[in-house]
Amino acid sequence: NAGVTQTPKFRVLKTGQSMTLLCAQDMNHEYMYWYRQDPGMGLRLIHYSVGEGTTAKGEVPDGYNVSRLKKQNFLLGLESAAPSQTSVYFCASSPHAKGYTFGSGTRLTVV
C-alpha cells in the first residue's frame, strides 16, 4: 500500500518555466490537499479538493492551479515559476477531513 505518492521528489526550474507536480493516492480518499512549507513557517494550504472534479483555494493560491480529473490524482501546476515559489510542497489526502496522510514532499527550487 503506497499511500500518498508525490512526483517528482526534486526539481529545479528557471524563472518563467512551467511544471506540474503530481500527487497520487491509493486509499480512495475523497479529500486531497496541496501545502507548501517554508523555513520558519508551518505548512500553508495552497489548494484543496473535496472530490473528483472539484477544487478550491486555500490560504496561498496565487500563482498555482490545480486539477482533480480522477479521484486518485491531484495535480498542482505552476504556469510561470517565480523564485518566491521555491519551497517544499506536500500533498495530503483524507477520507473525511480528519485523518490526514502526507506524501514525502517535492523540493522545488526556482532560479
Added chain:
Amino acid sequence: AQSVTQLDSHVSVSEGTPVLLRCNYSSSYSPSLFWYVQHPNKGLQLLLKYTSAATLVKGINGFEAEFKKSETSFHLTKPSAHMSDAAEYFCVVSAPPTGANNLFFGTGTRLTVIP
C-alpha cells in the same frame, strides 16, 4: 477562528532527559489536535491525535500529550529523549469536520538531542 502557537522554535535536550514541546491553541469549537513529526528531508508522520476522548493521549515512540482545556494547551512530552527523536515537530489544530479546509499548523519546533 482556529490557530496554533508553538512557544519554542528550538528545543535542545540531552539524550536520556525529558522532552517538553509546548503548544497552545485557539479554537471556536471543540478542537481536534495533532502532533506531527518531520525528520530531515522526510514527509510528516502522525505522532498522536486528540479527538475529544481521553485527555491524555499516547502516541508512537513513547510520546504523550495532554489536552488541557482550561489552559488551551496540548504539550508534547517524552520521559527520555533518544537520538532518533531529533526532528521538527508540528502542533496542528483541526476545525469542525464540516469544513474540508480545516488543518491549521503551528510554525514548528526543532528538537535537538545532544549525545
